[in-house]
Amino acid sequence: MQDLFTDTPLRQRRFCGIVALGLARWLAVLAMLCILCAQQAQSAEAADAHILFINSYHPGYSWSDGIEEGFRERLNVSGKKIELSIEYLDSRRFPYGAQTEPLAQAMEAKYTNYRPSLIVVSDNAAFDFVIQHRTRLFAELPIVFCGYNNFRPDVIQHISDITGINEEIAIEDTVAMALKVHPQTRTLAFIVSTGEASSKRIGEVAEESVFPKLRERFDVVVMKDASVAQIRQRLAGLPKETVLFLSGQATDQGAGRALTPAENGRLITAISPFPAYTFWDFHLKEGVIGGHIITGPEQGRTAADLALRVLDGTSVNDIPVIMTTPTRDIFDYRVMERFGVRPADLPAGAHIIHQPFSLWDSYRWQIIGIVTLLIAETVLIGLLLQIARDRRRALTALAQERAQLEHRVAERTKELQQANTKMALLSITDGLTGLANRRHFDEVLESEYARLRYSGLPLSLIILDVDYFKLFNDTYGHVSGDDCLRRIAAVLTSLVHCTPNLAARYGGEELAIILPETELQAATVLAERIRSGIEQQAIPHKASCVSHYVTVSLGVITVVPTALSVAAEAVKLADAQLYQAKANGRNRVVALDARPHQGG
Numbered sequence: 001m002q003d004l005f006t007d008t009p010l011r012q013r014r015f016c017g018i019v020a021l022g023l024a025r026w027l028a029v030l031a032m033l034c035i036l037c038a039q040q041a042q043s044a045e046a047a048d049a050h051i052l053f054i055n056s057y058h059p060g061y062s063w064s065d066g067i068e069e070g071f072r073e074r075l076n077v078s079g080k081k082i083e084l085s086i087e088y089l090d091s092r093r094f095p096y097g098a099q100t101e102p103l104a105q106a107m108e109a110k111y112t113n114y115r116p117s118l119i120v121v122s123d124n125a126a127f128d129f130v131i132q133h134r135t136r137l138f139a140e141l142p143i144v145f146c147g148y149n150n151f152r153p154d155v156i157q158h159i160s161d162i163t164g165i166n167e168e169i170a171i172e173d174t175v176a177m178a179l180k181v182h183p184q185t186r187t188l189a190f191i192v193s194t195g196e197a198s199s200k201r202i203g204e205v206a207e208e209s210v211f212p213k214l215r216e217r218f219d220v221v222v223m224k225d226a227s228v229a230q231i232r233q234r235l236a237g238l239p240k241e242t243v244l245f246l247s248g249q250a251t252d253q254g255a256g257r258a259l260t261p262a263e264n265g266r267l268i269t270a271i272s273p274f275p276a277y278t279f280w281d282f283h284l285k286e287g288v289i290g291g292h293i294i295t296g297p298e299q300g301r302t303a304a305d306l307a308l309r310v311l312d313g314t315s316v317n318d319i320p321v322i323m324t325t326p327t328r329d330i331f332d333y334r335v336m337e338r339f340g341v342r343p344a345d346l347p348a349g350a351h352i353i354h355q356p357f358s359l360w361d362s363y364r365w366q367i368i369g370i371v372t373l374l375i376a377e378t379v380l381i382g383l384l385l386q387i388a389r390d391r392r393r394a395l396t397a398l399a400q401e402r403a404q405l406e407h408r409v410a411e412r413t414k415e416l417q418q419a420n421t422k423m424a425l426l427s428i429t430d431g432l433t434g435l436a437n438r439r440h441f442d443e444v445l446e447s448e449y450a451r452l453r454y455s456g457l458p459l460s461l462i463i464l465d466v467d468y469f470k471l472f473n474d475t476y477g478h479v480s481g482d483d484c485l486r487r488i489a490a491v492l493t494s495l496v497h498c499t500p501n502l503a504a505r506y507g508g509e510e511l512a513i514i515l516p517e518t519e520l521q522a523a524t525v526l527a528e529r530i531r532s533g534i535e536q537q538a539i540p541h542k543a544s545c546v547s548h549y550v551t552v553s554l555g556v557i558t559v560v561p562t563a564l565s566v567a568a569e570a571v572k573l574a575d576a577q578l579y580q581a582k583a584n585g586r587n588r589v590v591a592l593d594a595r596p597h598q599g600g
């Protein structure tokens with residue numbers, strides 16, 4: 001058995017071995033992580049493709065910048081990771097013609113070991129350079145070109161793996177458009193130049209296929225390779241109905257370099273008394289009025305589309321050259337104003353730059369919409385007001401009509417009430433004398449009797465009869481008899497006050513008076529007054545046996561209505577007193593107090 005304490009070096013060795021093994025494991029894991037990270041970093045940096053973009057001109061030259069901008073824009077949205085190298089030949093400022101060897105050497109030094117997968121060239125100088133040095137620098141690499149002026153297929157008939165987009169100015173279309181804008185035009189002036197291959201080619205094409213046709217209808221003035229001063233002199237001699245086309249450059253030089261097209265455009269438009277048309281966007285904003293404009297960004301975008309197709313695997317030989325150059329009608333408002341051209345004179349869809357903000361142009365439909373809405377609202381409000389006014393008028397008329405109607409109804413009601421009252425009065429009035437009739441007499445007597453029945457109050461009754469009235473009729477006639485009765489009734493009316501007293505024609509020549517709550521004495525006094533009143537009328541009655549005048553006899557009684565007594569008894573008693581008056585000699589009053597325990 002081993003002593004644990006005597007074997008220390010062995011245990012130390014074992015312990016060191018375990019530690020070393022652990023460390024080795026950690027180091028291995030660490031190394032693997034580093035490799036993974038490195039791989040990841042490498043894959044993150046790896047690009048899908050490397051494009052060498054060779055520009056004929058220089059940065060800051062707006063045409064080139066436009067192409068580059070359009071090219072980058074399309075690559076950025078492609079989703080591809082593309083490494084882009086850009087070379088500028090600067091051939092406009094420093095035309096080198098065929099002396100491109102130094103440039104080729106510089107590029108050879110850069111791209112021999114940093115080989116691109118695709119070459120893109122913009123404009124003719126870069127195209128010519130790449131074709132010239134292709135075998136040495138870019139053998140077998142596909143080429144996409146853009147901005148190549150007046151491209152013709154025979155240019156690449158011996159070149160493989162190449163496609164691109166033609167840049168061809170639309171001289172005829174631009175002239176046609178200018179003629180529509182300036183219909184009075186008689187002279188067409190063109191500036192052409194041969195300094196650059198592209199400009200020279202444009203001039204040649206124009207001379208071959210465009211100018212001959214135009215000369216049939218217009219004076220065509222071609223200023224070839226002229227300086228600004230020469231152009232000024234030439235333009236001064238042209239009629240005012242002239243339009244100028246900047247299809248080439250002036251020959252003037254800047255300090256140590258050629259003038260840029262923008263500078264050319266600025267100088268020429270400054271001296272031109274005529275509207276100047278262009279074909280490229282780099283002349284815009286330099287004083288030209290407008291034109292069918294080829295734009296750099298559109299060239300760049302189209303070239304990028306072609307390049308992306310190649311990178312996606314399409315054989316460049318299967319992609320035909322795009323011959324139709326996209327253009328856009330663009331005009332400069334400031335120059336239009338100078339030459340009296342209105343937006344309405346321009347072709348439909350023309351884009352105008354430098355146009356001052358016009359609320360109407362910017363928000364025409366919104367304004368029309370709002371104004372229409374306001375008008376509709378105003379009309380609606382007007383209609384509503386009109387309706388409200390009509391309604392108010394109708395209500396007023398209705399109220400007036402209602403008031404008139406109510407007034408008429410009230411009048412009719414009043415008339416009806418009056419008629420009813422009159423009828424009611426007539427129904428209780430005796431037609432001859434105007435006194436109450438017999439029916440009314442009976443009703444009042446019954447009601448007064450009933451009223452006084454439990455009161456203990458007296459009720460007096462007077463019955464009056466004309467003395468010898470038959471003789472009166474016989475003597476004076478029945479009409480006089482009626483008149484006599486009316487006069488007697490009038491005496492009663494004057495002496496007998498109304499309610500609750502009532503004078504009535506009891507029948508024939510007999511009259512009666514109801515005197516509720518009247519003592520016998522008062523009734524007798526009244527009867528006497530009536531008698532004498534009638535006598536005082538002095539109505540002649542020569543047939544009377546008691547007087548020369550009409551007289552009356554009156555019977556008066558006073559009763560106290562009781563539960564047992566009836567009105568008819570009172571009448572009978574009064575009639576008896578009248579009979580007694582007749583019997584006593586007529587023209588007198590006979591009274592009887594018919595109350596119990598009262599003397600007659």
Ligand SMILES: Nc1nc2c(ncn2[C@@H]2O[C@H](COP(=O)(O)OP(=O)(O)OP(=O)(O)O)[C@@H](O)[C@H]2O)c(=O)[nH]1
Nearest residue numbers: 465466467468469470471473478479481482508509
């Ligand atoms: N003109 C006229 N005569 C009337 C009317 N009513 C009744 N008489 C007449 O009155 C007369 C009453 O006559 P009588 O009853 O005989 O009584 P009298 O001649 O008045 O004699 P005494 O009553 O006894 O005094 C009759 O001749 C009736 O025709 C009337 O309304 N008009």
